[in-house]
Amino acid sequence: MRRTAACLLLSTTLPAFAADPVALHCERLFDARSGRVLGEHTVVVEDGRIRSVQPGRARLPDGTRSIVLAGRTCLPGWTDLHVHLGSQSSPASYSEGFRLDPVDYAFRAVGYAEKTLMAGFTTVRDLGGEVTPHLRDAINQGLVDGPRIFAAGKSIATTGGHADPTNGYNSMLSHLMGPPGPTEGVINSVDDARQAVRQRYKDGSDVIKITATGGVLSYARSGDAPQFTEDEIKAVVDTARDYGYAVAAHAHGTEGMKRAVVAGVTSIEHGTHMTDEVMRLMRQHGTWYVPTIYAGRFVADKAKEPGYFPEIVRPKAATIGAQIQDTAARAYRGGVKIAFGTDQGVGPHGDNAREFIYMVEAGIPPAYALQAATVHAATVLGVDDQGVIEAGKRADIIALPGDPVADITAVMNVDFVMKDGKVYRRPEAE
CATH class of the missing domain: 2.30.40.10 (Urease, subunit C, domain 1)
Incomplete structure (x- = not known):
């Protein structure tokens, strides 16, 4: 806005x-x-x-x-490169989307932002949330306390993909709303991809986020299938470059990661099923990895609680979430560049620093983990003054x-x- x-x-x-x-x-x-x-x-x-x-x-x-x-x-x-300040996971999360207005989420986000700042995170990159650009502006104007925010606004998805806002809607709601398109961040072609990036520019985003594969918490069966063609991702990256944007790619599955890396994204988020081939490509292209171990451990733990997640989500949370810490360990040993991110909003805001502990448990040296949230994160953001x-x-x-x-x-x-x-x-x- x-x-x-x-x-x-x-x-x-x-x-x-x-x-x-x-x-x-x-x-x-x-x-x-x-x-x-x-x-x-x-x-x-x-x-x-x-x-x-x-x-x-x-x-x-x-x-x-x-x-x-x-x-x-x-x-x-510190900088957390992967947060969602507009929400926080709970058993009610899936029904709240039908009951709450953006204003409700905005008021919640004010508290989440303050908790994040008080935990030592003076900068965050918010990778998906329509209220966050407005929260960013309120913080910059001194109206509320919070970290410096680099906001993606609405994530870009494909029809039925992770971040399609109509996933899980019944046929009546889908008919009333009509299929979402590039304005809503849903694309199905190269032209759509360009339009979606330009819409994010119009909306005032600071970074572009795509969901290159299925996701754990979306109301859909697959958590790792590729959801963009390589040409579509390249159109996103090329158009983003015109506007000075970096592109962050949510990706769990191997094929989706390969397409995203080859197409030129700045970072891979989560990276659960990262293979040696993907690591080689990331080294070759200079792609950063943001593991979000915290989110993986959190959802794997909550998957054990009956009723916390819908049944279509629960198996994904149990299997995908549990693997991310091991992937981070292999990526560090494999020479992939790692930067810090938690995916908070999945786990509770303000607890972001626990990611450092999980990184060290994975075999990443403490000094490197701290660099991941400082000099590495600044490089990913493309800034040199912090x-x-x-x-x-x-x-x-x-x-x-x-x-x-x-x-x-x-x-x-x-x-x-x-x-x-x-x-x-x-x-x-x-």
């Missing part, structure tokens, strides 16, 4: 950051480029940017406000007790959050 003149005025009059300089005294600092934890550092922040990073307890000009983060490691604010604590970069800084490289479980205890130089959370006793 285009911003109104009133919204534009509001966004320029509300402060986005604290202008006065503040110094953070960090007992340790995570260098995201090298993956090493360094000793004591002083980070000076001004006008929403990092002004300087100095080793030790640096001398500061008189009047500089200080925040002492004793016993804590400072890290760049993901590291360096002079001139955005002042997105978090802190937590302990050393997460030595003990990855420390990621669950974030107690300091700064985004664009504004402090949103701080320890009770500094």
Whole structure:
């Protein structure tokens, strides 16, 4: 939705950051480029940017406000590359779509966004949800608290595919609504593919999301069948490139992944049935992998609960979900580039950091897991002003007790959050 003149005025009059300089005294600092934890550092922040990073307890000009983060490691604010802030899984999720309005989902999303920010995630990429572009704008205008959002808006699907919004509708509803088309994010040809991307541009999306294969939670039988032709995906990618968009491809099945990688997508999401051939293609094309181990483990666990999922979904959740952690382990050993994403909205928002623990359980080194949510994620987003604590970069800084490289479980205890130089959370006793 285009911003109104009133919204534009509001966004320029509300402060986005604290202008006065503040110094953070960090007992340790995570260098995201090298993956090493360094000793004591002083980070000076001004006008929403990092002004300087100095080793030790640096001398500061008189009047500089200080925040002492004793016993804590400072890290760049984390990025979760795969969330859905407009929803959260529950046994009622499938019926709520018929009862709730977009406004209901928008109000829920405000709370989910704040939980995500307070957990240390200063940036997210929301891969499918019509309310999220509006939430992004509200956060940017200072109306609500939340992470910086790169929003896909409506995911692009094929008829009957994962993200076809009419899956599961009865014949009367389908007749009344008519078949969805590119405006609604459903395509069946190369021309449709181009139109769907252009519609996302019109809607104000920041990234394009396609559902290259079936999905676990959609009301459909197959969770891994390919659902686009390679020509259709290439049309999406080529048109997206015209508008400066990256393309993220949800994909569980092998053939769908191969088509997406060859067609030039930026990232493969989930990647459950990734084979050695797919890994070779990903290395060749420079494709990123976003595993979403959390979502896999969550749905596999909930599939054991009768009634949590519809019966058409339950077998997919039990079989596909349980495999993602092993796939992530093989992908890391196979030299595939990995970036951080959870698919939260499947699991509970605010618990995103548990993905780090699952990555380490899969054999991914803690330092690499932290890089996946910092420098790697920034590369996937195509930005160079975040993901590291360096002079001139955005002042997105978090802190937590302990050393997460030595003990990855420390990621669950974030107690300091700064985004664009504004402090949103701080320890009770500094």
